[in-house]
Amino acid sequence: MTRAGLTIVAVALAAAVAAPFFLKPFGIFLISTWTVLTIAAIGLNLTLGYAGQISLAQGAFVGIGAYTVALLTPAGVPFFAAFIAAGFLCFAIGWALGYPALRVQHHYLAFVTLAFTTLVFLVLRNEQWLTNGIYGITGTPRPTLFGWTSSGARDFYFLCLGVLVVLSLATWWMLHSPWGRAFVALRENPVRAQSLGLDTRRYTLMAFAIGSSLGGLSGALYAPLVQFIEPNSFALGLSFNLLLMVIVGGSGNFFGPYVGALISVLLPEWLRVAQGYYLIVYSVAVMVMMAFCPAGVLGLVERASRLVDGRRKAISGTALHTGGTSK
Amino acid sequence: MTAVLEVSNLRKTFGGIVAVDGVSFEVRSGEILGIIGPNGSGKSTLFNCVLGQLRPSAGDVRVDGRLTTGMRPCDLNRLGVSRTFQLLQVFPQLSVRDNLVLAGQEHQGSMASRLFGLSDAGLGDAAEQMIEFFRLSNLADEPAGSLSYGQQKLLDAAMAFMAGPRLVLLDEPAGGVNLTMLGHLRERLQAYHAERKATFVVIEHQMEFVMALCSRVLVLAEGRLIAEGTPHDIRRNPTVIEAYLGH
Numbered sequence: 001m002t003r004a005g006l007t008i009v010a011v012a013l014a015a016a017v018a019a020p021f022f023l024k025p026f027g028i029f030l031i032s033t034w035t036v037l038t039i040a041a042i043g044l045n046l047t048l049g050y051a052g053q054i055s056l057a058q059g060a061f062v063g064i065g066a067y068t069v070a071l072l073t074p075a076g077v078p079f080f081a082a083f084i085a086a087g088f089l090c091f092a093i094g095w096a097l098g099y100p101a102l103r104v105q106h107h108y109l110a111f112v113t114l115a116f117t118t119l120v121f122l123v124l125r126n127e128q129w130l131t132n133g134i135y136g137i138t139g140t141p142r143p144t145l146f147g148w149t150s151s152g153a154r155d156f157y158f159l160c161l162g163v164l165v166v167l168s169l170a171t172w173w174m175l176h177s178p179w180g181r182a183f184v185a186l187r188e189n190p191v192r193a194q195s196l197g198l199d200t201r202r203y204t205l206m207a208f209a210i211g212s213s214l215g216g217l218s219g220a221l222y223a224p225l226v227q228f229i230e231p232n233s234f235a236l237g238l239s240f241n242l243l244l245m246v247i248v249g250g251s252g253n254f255f256g257p258y259v260g261a262l263i264s265v266l267l268p269e270w271l272r273v274a275q276g277y278y279l280i281v282y283s284v285a286v287m288v289m290m291a292f293c294p295a296g297v298l299g300l301v302e303r304a305s306r307l308v309d310g311r312r313k314a315i316s317g318t319a320l321h322t323g324g325t326s327k
Numbered sequence: 328m329t330a331v332l333e334v335s336n337l338r339k340t341f342g343g344i345v346a347v348d349g350v351s352f353e354v355r356s357g358e359i360l361g362i363i364g365p366n367g368s369g370k371s372t373l374f375n376c377v378l379g380q381l382r383p384s385a386g387d388v389r390v391d392g393r394l395t396t397g398m399r400p401c402d403l404n405r406l407g408v409s410r411t412f413q414l415l416q417v418f419p420q421l422s423v424r425d426n427l428v429l430a431g432q433e434h435q436g437s438m439a440s441r442l443f444g445l446s447d448a449g450l451g452d453a454a455e456q457m458i459e460f461f462r463l464s465n466l467a468d469e470p471a472g473s474l475s476y477g478q479q480k481l482l483d484a485a486m487a488f489m490a491g492p493r494l495v496l497l498d499e500p501a502g503g504v505n506l507t508m509l510g511h512l513r514e515r516l517q518a519y520h521a522e523r524k525a526t527f528v529v530i531e532h533q534m535e536f537v538m539a540l541c542s543r544v545l546v547l548a549e550g551r552l553i554a555e556g557t558p559h560d561i562r563r564n565p566t567v568i569e570a571y572l573g574h
Binding site: 174176177178179181182184185188189191192193194195196197198199200202 | 378380399400401404405409410412416417418419420421425428429430432433434435438441442443444446447448486489490
């Protein structure tokens with residue numbers, strides 16, 4: 001990462017740490033939601049943006065993670081054990097869901113994952129003995145760590161932010177290892193990748209499993225954040241919303257999910273001044289954005305920075321040329 | 328000389344169409360074998376059957392004596408068999424260096440060790456050498472998609488050599504390349520062959536390229552092997568002339 005990039009990340013992190021001291025409880029709830037949904041969007045960005053496997057199932061994995069924690073913690077399982085269990089469970093289910101991706105691609109794969117989301121929704125709604133059906137589960141406790149309790153809104157936000165930072169670093173590491181290069185190869189040209197010795201089968205399954213696992217970990221924080229979960233929260237709408245975050249932020253760009261989730265969580269709130277029309281304004285804003293910058297917000301920023309660089313080089317080239325001829 | 332690749336009675340049908348019809352040949356260690364034939368003669372299908380992209384309807388393929396018929400391309404590559412494709416196949420968004428590291432990284436350690444190991448899988452120096460060898464030094468950090476067609480062909484060939492393969496199958500390496508770049512590509516391939524004693528099989532339409540590069544040539548027509556010999560003999564073979572000119 002360049003020095004300018006590091007500076008931007010440091011400033012953004014400092015702003016994220018300072019933000020709850022200047023916000024009211026609802027504001028803190030919103031930025032906590034941002035941290036939680038960013039984790040799920042990072043997972044989807046890995047599966048879709050890097051490895052090129054479209055998935056409309058990320059919302060379902062958030063649901064599986066949320067219900068895992070909501071069911072295990074009242075049974076006496078410590079939060080962090082339930083949190084890790086949610087990650088492992090989603091890893092295993094994600095791995096299994098990856099198998100159709102070995103046979104079908106693009107919109108066919110989208111339909112397979114869409115069917116999976118519907119299946120999870122139906123299980124959450126109909127298996128009342130386990131999930132309490134449409135009545136949902138309330139009061140998932142917020143965790144305590146070495147005597148420090150995160151029951152306050154600000155404390156829980158810092159816990160979510162800490163988890164986001166740790167998972168971001170782990171994802172950064174992975175994407176800058178040979179695995180990251182392999183995922184990109186899988187997206188760009190799987191046939192050539194295979195001819196170079198890449199076990200595309202294993203990398204596809206791994207991309208699905210790790211992406212799903214991040215969805216599960218996001219859900220594991222979502223349950224204690226909202227303290228009331230019910231099946232509708234994890235229906236197709238959430239999966240589409242997460243897809244929107246990845247694409248609006250910049251699919252295949254490491255920082256895309258952070259920006260996309262910020263826009264998706266905050267923009268509807270800012271547009272509330274438009275009252276009943278806010279969803280219309282939001283939808284139009286997203287359509288305009290996609291029409292003019294299909295590579296997402298960060299794609300637009302990259303394009304602008306290349307343009308500025310090009311002009312700067314052109315100007316310095318002209319200056320050099322002028323200087324040369326004047327001598 | 329021992330055979331690196333042995334193909335016996337290979338046959339591939341698509342419905343009622345016989346694309347490859349009982350082809351047998353062997354490739355000896357250290358040679359550059361050319362395979363030529365008119366359009367639709369089954370050359371690329373033969374390649375794809377040998378390399379696991381297609382499953383042959385009948386026949387065997389052996390690499391260093393080991394039966395590899397129907398083996399996955401990634402497993403074959405790890406056995407030391409590498410290839411290029413007829414249509415250009417580089418990874419456009421990765422840099423030239425990353426394309427080369429990618430081409431070698433799966434031969435380094437296990438999947439887990441690649442996750443926790445170095446970002447370049449310890450292939451930084453090897454990639455630099457390959458970049459220098461194929462004279463792409465000033466383009467090392469450029470995205471492969473921004474290179475000219477000829478430069479991408481060079482990169483494509485360099486990627487095939489990155490893991491130090493025993494056998495490289497080049498599918499129309501000269502296709503769409505201008506004359507200057509073609510000479511450069513041929514010279515680099517000859518230099519690589521002389522330096523590393525690598526074994527090549529080259530499918531090509533550009534006859535001058537094949538005749539200058541290969542020590543032995545096989546001719547396919549309508550899925551069958553119709554001639555075999557030195558470039559000099561092949562040029563004068565009446566069966567080959569008839570297959571090409573159609574009289």
